[in-house]
Amino acid sequence: MRIKFWQKTLAALLVVGVLPIAFVNAVSIQGTRDRLTELGVTNIRERAVSTANAIDSYLQGPLGDVVLVSKLPAVIAYAQNVNDPDLRRAAREVLAAASARSVNYESIAIVSIDGTISAASITTDEGTNVRFRDYFLNARAGLSYISDPSYSVITNKPALFFSAPIATTSGLVVGVARMRANLSGIWDLVEADSGSVGVGSHGFLVDDYGIRLAVSETKGHRAQAESLIYKPIAAIDPEVAKKLAADKRFGQKTPDQLVLDPLPPLKDAIDRQADSATLAYNSGSAEQRAVAARMHTKPWTYTLAVPLATYTSSADDSTVSVALAAAVGILLAAIVSLLLTRSIVGPLRRLAGQAQLMSSGTVDIETAAFEDVKGDDVTHEVATAFDRLGNALRYYAATRGEAPAGDLR
Template sequence: MSDPSSVWMKPKPRSPTSFLIVPVATCPPRARYVRESFWGTVRGSENTGTRTFPVPAGGVSMTRPVGLSRRRTRNDLTSLGVTNIRQRSTSTANAIDAYLQSRLGDIVLVSKLPDVVRYAQNIDDPAARNAARAALTAAAARSPEYESVAVVDAKGKIVAASVATDEGTSVAFREYFLSALKGATYVSDPSYSVITNRPALFFSSPVAANGVVLAVVRTRVNLASVWDIVEGDAGSVGEGAHSFLVDDYGIRLAVSETRGHRDQAESLIYKPIAAIDADTAKKLAADKRFGQKTPEQLVIDPLPTLKTALDALPKGASADATFAFGAGSAEQRGVVTRLVTKPWGYVLAVPLTTYTKAADNATFDAVLMLVMGVLLSFVIGVVLTRSLVGPLRRLVGEATQVSTGDVDLREAHFDTRSGDDITHEVASAFDRMLNALRFYALADETGTGGEE
């Protein structure tokens, strides 16, 4: 009885839907599992102890497994990429938070300087004013991003400042003044300064004595450091990576595209990710939140999925959410992280192809290698066929001549020198057969001559 495993190893399908019958008992458990799981279906009867496996006559089609593997690889690469984006987004958001807290801490310290408190208690004292100016100038010299540090009286007028031209300006409408006058520290959203006509952040703190708020100190800080942080994430987590910072209304405050193009900042920022209602837009415009633009001049760059993700994040606590936007080759994956100091959202996004192109390239390479392998096999097959068929046909011709008597046995011979090993062995066998025929032919002639 033949070995049952040979049935599996040498199937002879007669049609594309032919079946191979394999006794279950003869298949090792792992082999049975591999075969069954590969085809995905098992047909047969437990009573007969056999199972039926469909075997394509033209070979096994790998289209489905390769497609599933490619899709799984793309999903794994995307998940890994999103994790990388989340880590970077959280890190950068924390850096912005730390920066805001540091600058807020600075103005709180200024509000407690003895010369500043003494001046707040004696607003009309020229000597106290000069001492406060010196203290404010020293505070402003702490960093080049400090444009001005000033004392604002209870009426909202700047009465002493590190920059003399700031004095006399009314900031009574500013939220940073109104909040600090109520006893709270404040970090503003970026807005245009009425003095410099450039975007800036304002940090403020109340100046109090005996529990009574006497005045407000504020510092005006340019956006260079915040922009540096945001611009630093351009290309940070892959080709095409870009980032931007939005406020609670979805207005872009900083974008990585300003890297090397700070002169174009106004045309790149202040673009809301969603429409803002008319009343809110008018209020923000009055606070110089759009620079020189009016609410009607706002250019909305809609990102509804980002807006939904940002609105779902709690305020006052660090949290993040993933989102997707775009379609086809322009599809992107992003992560928005909520800041703690301000209800802003830091966004980092990357084109999906940045992470999936490895799988796409691997698939292309695999297909290319398959095509090259088929072509190479064809060429090798043609060469081998010609190298074998030619000598064999020559041997067939020589053998035919011997069999038909077209050549004298004493002169007939087979070429045993040319050709490869196989044709050489066949030619040698034919030549030995010819020598045997020649021997028997000569023996017959000798025997026939003796009888006569």
């Protein structure tokens, strides 16, 4: 296929003018976008680590209080003789006083060595057997313990449980001090990250099995909290599922009834036990950048995520502007090439047509003229050259007394 002159002109204008400018701008915008992303990730990391540390610090408070309760003389005395009503009365008083230290403390209790709650700040808790709970088993073994959020068998609501062994001066464990605390303290910290580092930013806390324990979406929607948490980021191992079911972690639900909300990059970070990890994933149609920070008090991971467009929107807007400018540049180049080629090619075509007529004898050589064809300097020079050629032919014909040869027609 023959390439026309205007197409060549357009290609030249694009190669020399429009494309280099578009390329330079595209590279510059991508560099700006990368720097904005890097700055955003740094900002996210600082906030994520800060919130993870805040949750760590918060957990130490209730744990310290329950350890303190386990060492109170009235508590130790009653744990050694749970049938004494006077000792029970004294124990209830100190338990109620300890429970009043925070609005997040729902109940503090003494659990006998057989797993039965024998005295509590809320007397309706008494008589409940919790021997299957991890917090009881660990404390009875002599360890202070913080549970994962679990449904209480008493309130049937998710709660945190803190426990510590009650031991005699000789070190013999005679019972367990147990605290039940609501999740408001943790939820407050996680919800505070909603929009904290940009529009659309949100945080969520997962345990070492990848089960969501808190999400910032509960802000203003605490009534729907139970439908927003307990969503695993990956399938739960069957052996782990049995353990969670035995602990009644999810109340009447079993692990296989939980709604799976997969997030492979976070699962990989948890498996690697990285102190912090940068994640990139899609949520719906929005690309997300996130930082996962591992906690220390519990093997939990706090993740703060932000839509990438929150940081790169200015660069993205520039990309649109450059694309529009390139489109306008291409349009102008096309118009210029058409006008330019028309001003050159049109007159040249007329010259060629007239020369063709003269050579074929259709136009009398004596009357043929080219200088009346208007055009640019080049066209004028070509027309003048044709006129000189015509004059030479006329002179030749006149001096020889004959018509021009056939091959000159």
